[in-house]
Amino acid sequence: MKAYQVVEQGKPLQENELETPSPSGKEVLLKTVACGVCHSDVHIHDGYFDLGGGMQLPMPLTEPLTMGHEIFGEVVSFGDEVSEIKEGEKYVAYPWIGCGNCDLCNNDKEHFCAANKNLGINVAGGFGDHVLVPDAKYLFNAGDTPDYLSGSYACRGLTAFSALKKAEPFPHNNSLVIISAGGLGLLALKIAKAAYNINPIVVDINDEKLEVAKKTGASEIINSTQEGAAEKLLELT
Ligand SMILES: [Zn+2]
Ligand SMILES: [Zn+2]
Incomplete structure (x- = not known):
C-alpha cells in the first residue's frame, strides 16, 4: 500500500x-x-x-x-x-x-x-x-x-455536536446563541436545526459570514462589532 x-x-x-x-x-x-x-x-x-x-x-x-x-x-x-x-x-x-x-x-x-x-x-x-x-x-x-x-463528521461534526449537547436543553429558537459563523459554527447551526428543530441566533464579526448563517437558518444574526450588539442579544434572549 x-x-x-x-x-x-x-x-x-x-x-x-x-x-x-x-x-x-x-x-x-x-x-x-x-x-x-x-x-x-x-x-x-x-x-x-x-x-x-x-x-x-x-x-x-x-x-x-x-x-x-x-x-x-x-x-x-x-x-x-x-x-x-x-x-x-x-x-x-x-x-x-x-x-x-x-x-x-x-x-x-x-x-x-x-x-x-x-x-x-x-x-x-x-x-x-x-x-x-x-x-x-x-x-x-x-x-x-x-x-x-x-x-x-467524525471530527468537526462531533466537535460541534458535543458543544450543543453540553448546552441542552433548547426550549425555543432563541435559547441557543452560536458565537462564530465559521466552519464549526455553521455546522453547529445545521445540527441545531436537524437534531433539535430550532433556529438559533448567530453572532460573528463578519457580515458576509453572518449572511451565510442567515441563509442556513439562523433566526437572528448579530455583528458583535456593532454598537448595541449586547443589548440586542439580551433583548432577543
Ligand atoms: Zn482506555
Ligand atoms: Zn480533526
Whole structure:
C-alpha cells in the first residue's frame, strides 16, 4: 500500500510504500475513499499546537506517521470475528479509539483514554490508500452524505455536536446563541436545526459570514462589532 507519512515534523510528507495490513480477529481493513485534512493535522505535522502569544503545546508523535483522522473507506477484508459488515460497504471510521481496557474505555468514554490509539494521530490513518480499523464497532454509515465530506463528521461534526449537547436543553429558537459563523459554527447551526428543530441566533464579526448563517437558518444574526450588539442579544434572549 501507499501512504503519505510524516517522517520528520515540519517537513513535507513522504510517499512511502508499505505492507498492506491483513486484518485478524475483530479488525477491518478499509480502502480509503476520502480523508479530510483537519486543522489539527497542521499542528500534528508542525509538532506543536500554537497557543498564541508565542506559547506552544508540544505534540510529539511516533514517526513515521500516516496522519488523517477524517476517514471514509470501503471494506475490503476483515478478521474472522467480524460478522456484521460486508465487503464493498462504505463507512466513516470513528477515529477516537482508546486502549479498550481502562475505566474510561469501559464506561463509553474512550475518547478520553490516556493510552489512546487514535487513527491518524497515534496509529496510521487515512493519508494512505488503506486503513486498519481495530473493530467494526468503529464504523458508521454515512447515509447520503457525499464521500468527500463524510469522514469530517467524525471530527468537526462531533466537535460541534458535543458543544450543543453540553448546552441542552433548547426550549425555543432563541435559547441557543452560536458565537462564530465559521466552519464549526455553521455546522453547529445545521445540527441545531436537524437534531433539535430550532433556529438559533448567530453572532460573528463578519457580515458576509453572518449572511451565510442567515441563509442556513439562523433566526437572528448579530455583528458583535456593532454598537448595541449586547443589548440586542439580551433583548432577543
Ligand atoms: Zn480533526
Ligand atoms: Zn482506555
